[in-house]
Amino acid sequence: MSKDEWVEESDKGQCSGFGLTRRDTLKSGAAIVAVSLSTQGPNSAEAAADRAAPLPVTPQYPLLVRTTVNGEMVEVEIDTRTSVLDLLRERLGLTGAKKGCDHGQCGACTVHVDGRRVASCLTLAAKVEGGEVVTIEGLSDGDNLHPMQQAFIDHDALQCGYCTPGQIMAAVACVVEGNATSRERIREYMSGNICRCGAYAGIVAAIEDAASKMGRG
Amino acid sequence: MRPFSYIRPTTAEEAVNAFADAEAGARFIAGGTTLYDLMKLNIERPTHLIDVTAIGGLATIDTSGDRLRFGALAPMSAVAADPVVAGDYPVLAEALWKAASQQLRNMATVGGNLLQRTRCMYFRNGVDGVYPCNKREPGSGCAAIGGLDRGQAVLGASGSCNAVSPGDWPVALTAMDASVEIVGPAGQRRVPIAELYRLPGDTPHIEFSLAPGELITVIEVPRETLEAGTARGSTYHKIRDRESYAFALASAAVVLEIEDDQVIRARIALGGVATRPWRATEAEAVLAGQRLTPERAIEAGRAAFRTAQPGRHNRFKLELGARTVADALLIAAERSRS
Known part of the structure; x- marks a missing residue:
């Protein structure tokens, strides 16, 4: 099976709990509707129930957060303890960002907030009020992969793939920041993303390649 | 939680x-x-x-005056990339970009970084009765003393605590004689960075000389004492278990003023080896008025650790620390010549 076929196959997997295929999610840029679990009328609540998971606990300190995720406005009631990572994964069904360590040590949860890469596991969801979040699901232009996504495929920059969404989000930021100017600098500025499979050689090559295509190399 | x-x-x-x-x-x-x-x-x-x-106005970086002023809310990544900081103050820039990862530096502020808590593994991993820790539970004891103490401090420890002060940026600021502006219930005040950090003594849970409700608003670094208002003859030299994205085993912030090959003044602070950012005045004294040779540099490094008290597994920090200081001095001297 060629690499392209493998990607096709894996995209057919169901995204459990939401009735969406991963391809659908990618296509729609993660179609999210405004979600407010307690403050809106029955119709919007019904629509929300299709799309967002309910809060698993009754929050002692509920907080309404309004933010933009992959270009879509989102309004969700959260418990104040919620991280951006848990908001994305558990409430909005965007499971691209991974919970590796949950302590800011591995980089698997990397997303962009207001154009800068952050560890979403150590970012309080309350902090993205009024902000803009971009995840791996929002990176491609419909079916056209972002140059960094394509470069990771072309350079075999992964094995198991678990760290890859975080690697790619960090890598895109690394290029945009102007920190992809040499192999040494790429290694330094990507050191917050751990790959236990050890695909580092491919990752550095992919970033060099994508940087030239993104016009920053 | x-x-x-x-x-x-x-x-x-x-x-x-x-x-x-x-x-x-x-x-x-x-x-x-x-x-x-x-x-x-x-x-x-x-x-x-x-x-x-x-809070408005606290994220500004102002390098135009006779003091560098960093708003406490400026992200570490922004200060590290500031052209004046990156070009004229390598000790500050290196202390920032060698810390954490770019993701964390985008989140963490230069004010908050001053108050980072220790990475002592007994402090972090022994909650709820697993290990005693006088920082977590005052009076409960210290599992690190006599325990697996490879990472622990060799300078400034007490019988209650030998946890290392983890930061890089505070070490660089200590070498630069920085100060912080603070607002609190009793109004505003200014505190030299050296007075912000407390030795553990019998109360290792009290780490900073901040009263409850006090907030750091600005970090100020003097520049007027330095030649041409820069600190190009400076470095933050950080030695780690891996090349990047790790806490210091030993580090040295060095700011040199050299004239005709003679050290007018050397300012040296240590990280990774002490319970607070550690000004190495004994090492500075070795260099004052002297020509900086490799021999003199290692002599200064050894002087920095003369009062050090290693435990079972961290004796290596004495030699590593001394050599880190020596290397940092030679790097800073090279830069001051160019």
């Missing part, structure tokens, strides 16, 4: 007042890279979070 209420005031006054009005258990939060992390470990247990990041 315990439930907590959350507010995000837009002025420092509001934040300070909110702290005063809150019951015990209020904490300020900025980037959250330390506090939220320790809350997940159940070590920090605030009941009321006051997010200070929406």
Whole structure:
């Protein structure tokens, strides 16, 4: 099976709990509707129930957060303890960002907030009020992969793939920041993303390649 | 994690007042890279979070005057990339970009970084009775003393605590004689960076000389004592178990003023080896008025550790630390010549 076929196959997997295929999610840029679990009328609540998971606990300190995720406005009631990572994964069904360590040590949860890469596991969801979040699901232009996504495929920059969404989000930021100017600098500025499979050689090559295509190399 | 209420005031006054009005258990939060992390470990247990990041005017970087002024809310990544800092103050820039990862540096603020708590593994991993720790539970004891102490401090430890002060940026600021501006319930005050940090003594849980409800607003670095208002003859030299993204085993911030090959003044601070950012005055004294040779550099390095007290597994830090100081001195000297 060629690499392209493998990607096709894996995209057919169901995204459990939401009735969406991963391809659908990618296509729609993660179609999210405004979600407010307690403050809106029955119709919007019904629509929300299709799309967002309910809060698993009754929050002692509920907080309404309004933010933009992959270009879509989102309004969700959260418990104040919620991280951006848990908001994305558990409430909005965007499971691209991974919970590796949950302590800011591995980089698997990397997303962009207001154009800068952050560890979403150590970012309080309350902090993205009024902000803009971009995840791996929002990176491609419909079916056209972002140059960094394509470069990771072309350079075999992964094995198991678990760290890859975080690697790619960090890598895109690394290029945009102007920190992809040499192999040494790429290694330094990507050191917050751990790959236990050890695909580092491919990752550095992919970033060099994508940087030239993104016009920053 | 315990439930907590959350507010995000837009002025420092509001934040300070909110702290005063809150019951015990209020904490300020900025980037959250330390506090939220320790809350997940159940070590920090605030009941009321006051997010200070929406306070206006505290994220500015001003390098135009005779003092560099960094708003406490400026992200570490922004200060590291500032052209004046990156070009003229390598000791400051290196202390920032060699810390953490770019993701964390985008989140963490230069003010919050001053208050980062120790990475002592007994402090972090022994909550709820697994290991005693005088920082977590005052009076409970210290499992690190006589324990697996490879990472622990060899300078400034007490019979209660030998946890290392983890930061890089505070070490560089210590070498630069920086100070911080603070607002609090009793008004404004300025504190030299050297006075911000306390030795553990019998009260290792009290790490900073900040009163409850006090907030760091600005970090100020003097530049007028340095030739041409720069510190190009400086470095932050950081030695780690891996090349990047790790805490220091030993580090040295060095700021040199050299004339005709003679050291007019050397300022040296140590990280990774002490219970607080550590000014190495003994090492500085070795160099004053002398020609800086490799022999003199290692002599200064050894002087920095003359009073060091190693435990079972961290004796290596004496030699590593001395050589780190020596290498840093030679790097700074090379830069001051160019």
